[in-house]
Amino acid sequence: MTGPLSELDRPNSYIGRAVPRADAARLLAGRGKYLDDIRLPRMLHAVFVRSPHAHARIKAIDTEAARAMPGVAAVYTGAEIAEHCTPWVGVLSHLAGLRSPPQHSVAVDVARWQGEPVAVVLARSRAEAEDAADLVDVDYEELPPVLDAEAALEPDSPRIHEGYDSNLAWERKVDVGDIDTAFAAPGVTVVERTFRFGRHTGVTLEARGTVCDYDPGEGVLTMHYSGQAPHMLQVILSRHLGMAEENVRVVSGDVGGSFGIKVHTYGDEIACAALSKMLERPVKFVADRQESFLTDIHARDHVVKARMGVDAEGRIVGIDMDDITGIGPYSMYPRTSAIECNQVLNLTGAPYMMENYRARGRVVFQNKTLMCQYRAVGHPIAMAVCDGLLEDVARATGRDPVELRRLNLMPDDGYPRASASGMKLADLSHQKTLEKLVELMDYDALRRDQEEARARGVLRGIGLCSMVEVTNPSPAFYGIGGAPIASQDGATCRLDAGGALHVSSSVTEQGQGTNAILAQIAADRFGVPIERVKVTTGDTATVPYGGGTWASRGAGIGGEAMLLAADALKHQVLEVAAALLQAEAGVLDIRNGTVVDATTGAERIALSDLARTVYYRGNELPPDLKPELIATRHYRVTDFPFVFTNGAMATHVEVDAETGFVKVLGFWVVEDCGTVINPMLVDEQVRGGVVQGIGGALYEECLYDEEGQLLTATMADYLVPMAAEMPDIEVAHVETPTSTSVLGAKGAGEAGTGGAPAALLNAVNDALAPLGASIWQQPMTPERVLRAMGRL
Amino acid sequence: MDKTREITLTVNGESVTARVPVRMNLVDFLRNELELTGSHVGCEHGVCGACTLLMDGRTTRACLTLAVQADGAEVVTVEGLAASGRSAALARAFTERNALQCGFCTPGMLASAVTWVEGGGSAERDAIRAHISGNYCRCTGYQSIVDAIADVAGSKAEDAA
Ligand code: FES
Numbered sequence: 001m002t003g004p005l006s007e008l009d010r011p012n013s014y015i016g017r018a019v020p021r022a023d024a025a026r027l028l029a030g031r032g033k034y035l036d037d038i039r040l041p042r043m044l045h046a047v048f049v050r051s052p053h054a055h056a057r058i059k060a061i062d063t064e065a066a067r068a069m070p071g072v073a074a075v076y077t078g079a080e081i082a083e084h085c086t087p088w089v090g091v092l093s094h095l096a097g098l099r100s101p102p103q104h105s106v107a108v109d110v111a112r113w114q115g116e117p118v119a120v121v122l123a124r125s126r127a128e129a130e131d132a133a134d135l136v137d138v139d140y141e142e143l144p145p146v147l148d149a150e151a152a153l154e155p156d157s158p159r160i161h162e163g164y165d166s167n168l169a170w171e172r173k174v175d176v177g178d179i180d181t182a183f184a185a186p187g188v189t190v191v192e193r194t195f196r197f198g199r200h201t202g203v204t205l206e207a208r209g210t211v212c213d214y215d216p217g218e219g220v221l222t223m224h225y226s227g228q229a230p231h232m233l234q235v236i237l238s239r240h241l242g243m244a245e246e247n248v249r250v251v252s253g254d255v256g257g258s259f260g261i262k263v264h265t266y267g268d269e270i271a272c273a274a275l276s277k278m279l280e281r282p283v284k285f286v287a288d289r290q291e292s293f294l295t296d297i298h299a300r301d302h303v304v305k306a307r308m309g310v311d312a313e314g315r316i317v318g319i320d321m322d323d324i325t326g327i328g329p330y331s332m333y334p335r336t337s338a339i340e341c342n343q344v345l346n347l348t349g350a351p352y353m354m355e356n357y358r359a360r361g362r363v364v365f366q367n368k369t370l371m372c373q374y375r376a377v378g379h380p381i382a383m384a385v386c387d388g389l390l391e392d393v394a395r396a397t398g399r400d401p402v403e404l405r406r407l408n409l410m411p412d413d414g415y416p417r418a419s420a421s422g423m424k425l426a427d428l429s430h431q432k433t434l435e436k437l438v439e440l441m442d443y444d445a446l447r448r449d450q451e452e453a454r455a456r457g458v459l460r461g462i463g464l465c466s467m468v469e470v471t472n473p474s475p476a477f478y479g480i481g482g483a484p485i486a487s488q489d490g491a492t493c494r495l496d497a498g499g500a501l502h503v504s505s506s507v508t509e510q511g512q513g514t515n516a517i518l519a520q521i522a523a524d525r526f527g528v529p530i531e532r533v534k535v536t537t538g539d540t541a542t543v544p545y546g547g548g549t550w551a552s553r554g555a556g557i558g559g560e561a562m563l564l565a566a567d568a569l570k571h572q573v574l575e576v577a578a579a580l581l582q583a584e585a586g587v588l589d590i591r592n593g594t595v596v597d598a599t600t601g602a603e604r605i606a607l608s609d610l611a612r613t614v615y616y617r618g619n620e621l622p623p624d625l626k627p628e629l630i631a632t633r634h635y636r637v638t639d640f641p642f643v644f645t646n647g648a649m650a651t652h653v654e655v656d657a658e659t660g661f662v663k664v665l666g667f668w669v670v671e672d673c674g675t676v677i678n679p680m681l682v683d684e685q686v687r688g689g690v691v692q693g694i695g696g697a698l699y700e701e702c703l704y705d706e707e708g709q710l711l712t713a714t715m716a717d718y719l720v721p722m723a724a725e726m727p728d729i730e731v732a733h734v735e736t737p738t739s740t741s742v743l744g745a746k747g748a749g750e751a752g753t754g755g756a757p758a759a760l761l762n763a764v765n766d767a768l769a770p771l772g773a774s775i776w777q778q779p780m781t782p783e784r785v786l787r788a789m790g791r792l
Numbered sequence: 793m794d795k796t797r798e799i800t801l802t803v804n805g806e807s808v809t810a811r812v813p814v815r816m817n818l819v820d821f822l823r824n825e826l827e828l829t830g831s832h833v834g835c836e837h838g839v840c841g842a843c844t845l846l847m848d849g850r851t852t853r854a855c856l857t858l859a860v861q862a863d864g865a866e867v868v869t870v871e872g873l874a875a876s877g878r879s880a881a882l883a884r885a886f887t888e889r890n891a892l893q894c895g896f897c898t899p900g901m902l903a904s905a906v907t908w909v910e911g912g913g914s915a916e917r918d919a920i921r922a923h924i925s926g927n928y929c930r931c932t933g934y935q936s937i938v939d940a941i942a943d944v945a946g947s948k949a950e951d952a953a
Pocket residue numbers: 832833834835836837838839840841842843844853854855856
């Protein structure tokens with residue numbers, strides 16, 4: 001990469017360097033401040049009574065015995081809480097036709113999934129609250145559960161919501177070109193598969209929780225939560241508790257993992273805010289692990305029937321697909337549960353040139369935990385369907401999958417352009433990333449290894465994925481549809497009397513290193529050693545207004561805002577310096593905390609001297625000089641709905657023919673996220689993402705029985721990747737900066753999770769190919785692999 | 793239900809005497825009674841390793857241990873490892889490798905890493921992977937953690953040679 005941002009030898013050049021995170025030392029010493037570490041005077045502990053049934057009418061709730069228990073301060077039913085907290089509806093106007101009934105924080109008449117809260121106990125200690133919760137007696141009338149998304153659409157299926165003519169929440173169709181004619185043309189080979197993607201969930205190691213603290217004196221509610229979007233929650237609390245926005249403060253401290261799980265509106269958390277207001281005391285709720293599995297949003301749950309056609313030369317003529325996705329009984333508020341399906345339709349086939357595309361998506365209610373946006377929304381589905389079919393075509397037509405990609409990927413010099421689904425694409429590098437990947441993994445050597453292994457009767461496979469990733473969303477994602485979700489972010493830089501920078505930003509930190517890259521950008525652009533930058537994020541009372549961290553927007557949007565603020569402050573400081581030094585601002589620069597002569601580098605005045613003069617001895621300044629040693633800037637993406645990034649990844653697996661176990665032998669990723677601000681942090685985001693993708697593809701699944709009981713509600717039953725099973729993951733970069741910003745950074749947080757399942761699907765099918773077997777269901781558990789091989 | 797017992801134990805080198813409900817587990821005792829919030833709770837049933845600490849020198853799941861079982865024991869939490877400098881080399885390596893993201897698994901991971909390094913564990917990656925396979929990390933993908941532990945184990949082996 002060239003250009004001023006990468007001059008790594010200039011003083012204070014931090015952008016592009018693997019600077020370690022300043023907050024690591026604190027976390028390594030056990031001094032993190034996570035939600036459950038907060039204790040306030042007179043704090044009560046909330047424990048929720050949850051429906052044991054997937055679908056049941058609540059006939060009566062007897063709370064008397066619970067109220068009599070030691071330590072209990074109050075017990076409330078959903079109906080009682082509803083008097084203080086209005087229900088919400090998870091729809092957005094740009095998803096035309098999406099419907100979802102009002103959802104209460106705590107169920108009032110009918111519980112619609114196992115784990116939905118129906119009552120709450122508040123006591124001095126959590127143990128006492130749990131004891132009392134056992135005594136809350138709920139009289140249920142069980143209703144027939146609707147579980148399978150396909151069956152839920154049958155005309156004779158029981159309905160989940162009264163007054164709805166079906167269990168369909170939303171439907172979208174895309175029809176570009178003429179797919180039927182294209183598939184019928186002579187020489188065209190069409191492959192067809194039905195893909196099944198199970199439900200999985202985020203399993204943040206720190207569970208969700210909140211401490212709500214209402215101060216009746218000032219009428220101010222402070223909500224501490226473990227989450228990603230404080231300003232969004234501020235608006236939601238204000239709306240549903242009937243408070244002015246300015247009287248709601250939301251604070252997010254250290255967050256023990258989020259991955260999109262903690263960006264949604266959860267009834268138990270909102271109820272705690274209402275309870276704190278009702279009781280005028282602090283109220284704490286922390287989910288236990290079973291509650292996490294039952295109430296954290298689940299992800300995926302798709303059945304996709306899809307076809308791809310290629311002509312005699314191997315060029316993709318089009319894709320035809322039908323996606324059915326189950327979302328639980330409500331569309332999640334306020335982002336909705338239709339966005340994932342919408343993304344599947346937007347993203348399928350987006351890396352490739354093709355003229356014809358027909359897709360139908362249906363979003364269906366069911367009596368399971370709510371499904372909503374989790375890391376890499378829709379991506380793993382879209383990538384596995386398209387690249388899975390592509391490699392299926394390669395096998396069917398005797399072509400090499402790399403060659404087939406070379407033929408069909410959009411050329412690097414062909415932007416801007418649009419995908420068949422209509423997505424605007426710019427600054428992508430599919431060809432370069434593929435070539436770099438082939439080199440990185442030593443594709444030819446792996447193919448030779450595979451041949452050799454096959455000769456020994458060992459099933460090895462290689463699978464690839466070329467992908468796009470949605471990052472830096474513009475208002476087109478949510479705001480346009482009426483959601484209180486800011487698409488712009490703000491940053492403030494302040495020069496303090498000691499010559500240090502205090503910066504704050506509306507994006508948030510959940511471990512990605514957001515605070516570290518904000519400090520890098522500020523120090524780099526302004527010209528101070530990074531140790532002299534202090535970062536504040538996560539508090540609506542002190543940071544600029546903005547969206548928070550989700551959809552890989554922290555670096556690209558929050559980072560650009562910080563860059564603009566640091567540049568603006570530098571300009572202002574140099575004006576003051578020019579007045580003090582009687583020089584032209586244009587001949588001065590700031591380096592290492594000192595104002596210097598731009599050409600010679602000679603020191604003119606230390607920032608601390610300048611700031612002290614301004615703050616303490618204003619009498620020394622010219623009377624007409626009005627110094628401002630603080631600057632705030634905001635940034636939003638304007639010309640594109642999203643800034644797409646791209647990447648290519650590959651994996652090498654071995655399938656145990658006896659047990660069906662898939663062992664991941666190697667994994668390679670080439671990612672193009674534009675300007676890399678901190679290579680170490682980016683690589684770690686990619687690796688962590690890949691491992692979550694491996695989890696979804698091989699191990700993780702929320703399984704229900706036919707009554708709608710979650711069978712995988714403990715960590716012993718729900719498998720996540722552990723260190724021993726994971727491979728080392730090699731990461732390399734191509735850097736094509738986005739031209740939408742000065743910084744040029746795009747997001748990188750979701751690539752691994754979005755692409756790994758496709759690469760794994762392809763690798764396993766490549767391994768199974770000599771047996772004439774293939775698998776199209778994820779996770780690819782040993783049992784399913786054996787079934788695919790006809791051994792079970 | 794509210795049966796209590798008095799216990800005396802050493803926590804991070806300090807003697808502590810307390811009356812605790814017999815049903816209280818060790819991690820709740822440390823977090824809620826002693827305000828040592830560095831030990832984390834991820835599952836409360838012995839699977840995730842977030843509550844891992846050292847009891848009488850061995851890695852122990854503090855969520856599966858009752859506080860009364862720690863009577864007479866010597867307990868070292870992440871706070872103690874940091875204050876005594878026992879985890880200093882690992883903390884440096886974790887920082888340099890970015891072997892933590894959200895940091896929630898980190899205290900338990902460090903306890904497991906300390907026993908590996910102090911027990912003369914090698915820098916061999918697969919062996920380290922096996923050793924930390926009782927500790928979930930949902931953020932990092934483990935590679936950087938393995939790198940960090942290998943760095944410390946490797947330089948210790950060099951010093952000894
Ligand atoms: S909290 Fe102890 S092992 Fe998970």
